[in-house]
Amino acid sequence: MEGKAQVQEAIKIQGEVVRKLKSEKASKEQIDEEVAKLLELKAQLGGDDGKHQFVLKTAKGTRDYNPKQMAIREKVFNTIISCFKRHGAETIDTPVFELKETLTGKYGEDSKLIYDLKDQGGELLSLRYDLTVPFARYLAMNKITNIKRYHIAKVYRRDNPAMTRGRYREFYQCDFDIAGQYDAMIPDAECLKIVHEILSELDLGDFRIKVNDRRILDGMFAVCGVPDDKFRTICSTVDKLDKMPWEDVKKEMVNEKGLSEEAADQIGEYVSMQGGMDLAERLLQDQKMSQSKQACAGLSDIKLLFSYLQLFQVTDKVVFDLSLARGLDYYTGVIYEGVLTQAGVAPVSTEAQNGAPAEESVSVGSVAGGGRYDGLVGMFDPKSRKVPCVGVSIGIERIFSIMEQKAEASAEKVRTTEVQVMVASAQKNLLEERLKLLTELWNAGIKAEVMYKKNPKLLSQLQHCEESGIPLVAILGEQELKDGVVKLRVVATREEVDISRADLIGEIRRRTSEA
């Protein structure tokens, strides 16, 4: 530990930093971070009682879910899981960490964001970065060549968190993937149908699903004169088009990546194109584009894809968009992204709060993404046997943020328990009788509770019901016990009725079955 005087000096300086940030109205996150440092320094000095003082927080970029948030999360998960099950998916689970080498060489530039575990002897391990690479490892390891599975679990990225915008270091992914050698574009179309169903059912406002194909991008780069070895890096720059205007993207291509101005301009023309099957047809006739075999293969598949999407009745939301690039290395064919387009429900960005133009908050960013990755499983197979795969990942943290805001704004109270009845008493010394009745109810499968007090006040028992939304109270008193009845009170209406002990369970079931 450092000398006391040194620590006190450090506290003084850090205190200044915090004051300065507050006076400059810096972001809450930034202030919180500096306050945490300050508290840590103060903790080094020891508290009043000489005890070590904890910094009471969760790790940077992570959060707890409280019961209300969990209730919302459960609802979102149920919608998503029902959809995955409706489409016949099984589910698997994999460990939260993998051998470090399993993740190596799969994520390109993003590899630096992987969390490594400390070397405590034994294997070198890393926290999973997504669910796709562990899925591919699972397929290769178990020699599985056909499966339709979903996997819902947390993944980990040492990214710059922006928690107000739903960007965390620990976050959920809900993945659905189809592995197997099948006829072209049928599983791919089903993945888009799933995105359509989930975004519709979650009722998050209007949305678009952008579609493109890696082969079209590569073909486009080739015919525009991008050198082969620059495809991936130019692709990363194109990927920034949803955050940056074309002028800046072009600048990056020319100044940073060394592309010719002419090539960049040609790319600029293509990436401004959006449409449907008609656009794919037009580009197949395009003098330049049609020179690339790869592009033509991609364009034919886009046409086929749209024909299936018509049968699935989802073309109203799907756009063939040549600016869609997606960062990850492993995609080999169709790629897509689901984007919410309705302003208002969007998690408000810090920039917008600080007076940026309102349009900024219209683009909410992607809530779903995926594509075809036919080479990934082969990277794990000792004999490089390929298992073609296509899948989609629903990014639900943003969806949670939106649902939370909606719940906040709505008058309806979110219940965090499912208790149907509270067993209460109006008089003293009835704990035993309350526990006996409670046991009867539990044993019959009724969700029930009591207050853990020998002699609780009736008012506080009723108040608890109001607060937590419990619809019924079963009240016991000397008279009720003598008469072999229970007074059943409806919390919402305050109506009370005596029910014989034998009929109570049926009556509670009847009254709570609609709820």
Add this chain to the structure above:
Amino acid sequence: MEGKAQVQEAIKIQGEVVRKLKSEKASKEQIDEEVAKLLELKAQLGGDDGKHQFVLKTAKGTRDYNPKQMAIREKVFNTIISCFKRHGAETIDTPVFELKETLTGKYGEDSKLIYDLKDQGGELLSLRYDLTVPFARYLAMNKITNIKRYHIAKVYRRDNPAMTRGRYREFYQCDFDIAGQYDAMIPDAECLKIVHEILSELDLGDFRIKVNDRRILDGMFAVCGVPDDKFRTICSTVDKLDKMPWEDVKKEMVNEKGLSEEAADQIGEYVSMQGGMDLAERLLQDQKMSQSKQACAGLSDIKLLFSYLQLFQVTDKVVFDLSLARGLDYYTGVIYEGVLTQAGVAPVSTEAQNGAPAEESVSVGSVAGGGRYDGLVGMFDPKSRKVPCVGVSIGIERIFSIMEQKAEASAEKVRTTEVQVMVASAQKNLLEERLKLLTELWNAGIKAEVMYKKNPKLLSQLQHCEESGIPLVAILGEQELKDGVVKLRVVATREEVDISRADLIGEIRRRTSEA
């Protein structure tokens, strides 16, 4: 990388190791581990095609869950969650890692088993070791003084895995805890009721719930002449009684921990005692035990606890057992453990397989445990405000193992999807018609699938249904399309009936609602 010759030499030696283990019929785990080392060495040499060869495995002590295992897991979770909800619990979630200092000083000797993350700049983090400490951190951080919550999540321990016995380094805990200042023993009794309900409903054979109290243990140590500073370490030794005979436990107390033979013998007498409320009453009259105020407080509470357990109708399985100690530091009052006692369903231990007496496999070990920890939240509160807590943790990996064995042994097939109907065709060129009908079904909420082939054979479509337990097939052909009907086939009976297109959804719902 080492020199090629060196690696080749190492491969030779490692090959010998593996052969030797196999010839000695060593455990599968041990062989797998050495084979992994061998593969790693071979990988260093590079494969035939010069590519890096992966060691295809999950991290030591972890496993994937395949779809069948997930189906069983889902069933177990549903039973447990229904029980927690029946008892009125909310749920929360916390991050998989915590600040390292949050976990420091909570687990005694077990702290060495905590997984640390690598220092990649920023905070020092560790994977959670249990769900109790994060819960206490959550309560202190949010100043919550009353909550009844459950939390189901994975925890991490760098322990020696024994995966055949259901002991992993990554495993689930299902925790239920009640925090708040309440009248004595009411929440404690509810925790035992919950263990009773869950172990009964999971139908794992007979079980016992052992109960004791930290204050009784400490009082017992005091009156037997154990020096104050040896309470915790002698307690750890008592905790080994379920794995070691008394003679060995005594030896450890006397030879390793320096306890007098006389004190050890006195402890030996007490820890052989088992009973119910009557034993608590007898010990309250015990000349020696009654000298300890602490022990008397504990014994009175055990009496009160049993009176509530009678009302909850669970005394048939609960035993007051003075040998129950439990390892963790943070318990302050009642402690308990649920143990399966029926032989046969138990995961067979390696010792038993190697010819040890059959009785060894009777003790299956604990599948649930918990107790009262009134001081833990205060350790996180800057002002040391106490929040009394009591809780229970269901250890479900062993339960999974047993359920898997039961499923293996049973004739009934475990379904891994919920698909109600397969849309099939008997003739060629009907993909579009199949996709149209599929869309109708999905849009009506029916779980349905097709084969992703343009022209699949009818036989292979029917075989897929048999294999994955899909009960119905909706068959389309030229004739059916002309007649506006669908041929609905019941897979089990091979019965076929034509249903008009308009009635199809109702008919599928009707036929699958019982399933």
